[in-house]
Amino acid sequence: GENVEQHPSTLSVQEGDSAVIKCTYSDSASNYFPWYKQELGKRPQLIIDIRSNVGEKKDQRIAVTLNKTAKHFSLHITETQPEDSAVYFCAASTSRVYSGGGADGLTFGKGTHLIIQP
Amino acid sequence: NAGVTQTPKFQVLKTGQSMTLQCAQDMNHNSMYWYRQDPGMGLRLIYYSASEGTTDKGEVPNGYNVSRLNKREFSLRLESAAPSQTSVYFCASSPGKRRLSTDTQYFGPGTRLTVL
Numbered sequence: 486g487e488n489v490e491q492h493p494s495t496l497s498v499q500e501g502d503s504a505v506i507k508c509t510y511s512d513s514a515s516n517y518f519p520w521y522k523q524e525l526g527k528r529p530q531l532i533i534d535i536r537s538n539v540g541e542k543k544d545q546r547i548a549v550t551l552n553k554t555a556k557h558f559s560l561h562i563t564e565t566q567p568e569d570s571a572v573y574f575c576a577a578s579t580s581r582v583y584s585g586g587g588a589d590g591l592t593f594g595k596g597t598h599l600i601i602q603p
Numbered sequence: 604n605a606g607v608t609q610t611p612k613f614q615v616l617k618t619g620q621s622m623t624l625q626c627a628q629d630m631n632h633n634s635m636y637w638y639r640q641d642p643g644m645g646l647r648l649i650y651y652s653a654s655e656g657t658t659d660k661g662e663v664p665n666g667y668n669v670s671r672l673n674k675r676e677f678s679l680r681l682e683s684a685a686p687s688q689t690s691v692y693f694c695a696s697s698p699g700k701r702r703l704s705t706d707t708q709y710f711g712p713g714t715r716l717t718v719l
Binding site for chain 1: 646713
């Protein structure tokens with residue numbers, strides 16, 4: 486099945502600076518890569534996603550880049566603000582069907598705790 | 604639209620007790636999911652349902668059963684709770700019908716379960 490590695494586990498940046506979170510995946514068949522933001526005690530919420538036919542996607546201060554050859558994708562947050570403080574999860578999804586069943590669909594990284602210092 | 608709702612929000616069980624976590628969505632989505640979230644582990648898929656009457660195992664299905672009662676509701680049952688099942692449980696849904704949909708998943712608020 487798919488394996489997603491996420492780095493760093495904790496990231497502290499000054500307010501106004503940029504933050505970058507990186508993920509790698511193992512299954513070359515993966516073709517959908519969402520990013521979720523989770524505030525303390527709340528549910529994960531989708532902030533941006535990218536599909537494998539696109540190399541980059543931007544939404545205001547947030548961007549995601551995808552390198553299918555290297556099997557890695559990254560989240561970029563510019564001009565960070567205090568409300569950006571949260572845990573961020575990357576995930577990868579494949580459309581491959583495994584004969585033995587098992588863990589398909591979204592596989593999540595272990596999360597990055599982003600801290601914005603005032 | 605309430606989106607995805609879950610009950611209860613909190614639950615404390617003793618080892619060996621059983622309980623059912625309820626999940627419902629009002630977005631007319633076909634696919635529904637149960638995840639568990641443990642510190643430092645991210646979210647791990649327990650079970651998945653692509654449509655009413657169908658379910659599939661995820662990464663960590665042992666100790667759990669599920670029922671897709673109708674299109675709206677997907678329940679998770681712990682028959683004999685163990686301390687290792689202490690976790691936060693999230694239900695999610697997505698529009699797609701395929702088992703391995705690449706649609707966006709929308710999460711419920713979670714159930715915090717403690718097994719003593």
